[in-house]
Amino acid sequence: MEKIDCTGVILAGGRNSRFPGINKSFHKVGTHTMLARIHTLFSMMFKEVILVVNEPALFLDVDALIVTDIDPSQCALAGLHAGLFHAGFDWSYVTACDVPFVSEKIIRYLLTQRSPGKQIIIPRTWEGLEPLSALYHKSCMPRIETNLKKKVFMIKKFFKPERVRQIPPQTLESLDPDLRFKFNVNTPADLETARGMAQHSDPGYGRG
Numbered sequence: 001m002e003k004i005d006c007t008g009v010i011l012a013g014g015r016n017s018r019f020p021g022i023n024k025s026f027h028k029v030g031t032h033t034m035l036a037r038i039h040t041l042f043s044m045m046f047k048e049v050i051l052v053v054n055e056p057a058l059f060l061d062v063d064a065l066i067v068t069d070i071d072p073s074q075c076a077l078a079g080l081h082a083g084l085f086h087a088g089f090d091w092s093y094v095t096a097c098d099v100p101f102v103s104e105k106i107i108r109y110l111l112t113q114r115s116p117g118k119q120i121i122i123p124r125t126w127e128g129l130e131p132l133s134a135l136y137h138k139s140c141m142p143r144i145e146t147n148l149k150k151k152v153f154m155i156k157k158f159f160k161p162e163r164v165r166q167i168p169p170q171t172l173e174s175l176d177p178d179l180r181f182k183f184n185v186n187t188p189a190d191l192e193t194a195r196g197m198a199q200h201s202d203p204g205y206g207r208g
Contacts, residue, residue: 008042009083025097030198103181
């Protein structure tokens with residue numbers, strides 16, 4: 001399978017406050033850690049994989065470009081900024097390390113929706129936009145940097161509506177009927193839920 005001219009960015013620099021002990025990305029869902037599940041898919045799909053972390057020493061055995069935030073705000077927007085800054089391609093698919101069911105079908109569909117004038121291709125589920133399961137163009141960086149300086153940290157606040165293509169929930173459900181791609185593990189209870197989901201219907205890679 002030919003790899004895509006796109007960077008896969010995994011944000012793994014969160015504070016980990018609800019998961020004492022090991023870094024959240026190293027918890028297993030199925031037979032692999034959450035990080036390994038995402039990294040396996042990204043390595044298969046993309047020509048470049050970047051991991052944005054706080055503690056690089058924990059990730060030395062991961063085959064990816066390991067970077068840290070440039071801005072000291074310790075937020076997802078700063079992680080997105082670092083990923084885009086270091087990316088070798090114009091487009092990056094960005095996800096968090098605690099989203100164990102990243103969907104190849106959804107990523108490939110988002111990639112088909114790129115067009116001149118658009119900077120962000122983002123899923124919109126019934127709950128709203130999913131900024132950590134989206135495609136971003138490098139040209140987003142000036143607006144991100146402006147917001148970081150202003151301490152406006154919500155990712156969606158830098159969006160310029162005319163530059164954003166939203167993918168509606170009906171389209172997403174045709175690709176991922178249960179919208180598993182957006183399930184993220186915030187608490188130990190979520191982790192148990194994810195493990196149950198993996199047992200019942202894991203995709204072909206990372207079966208549990």
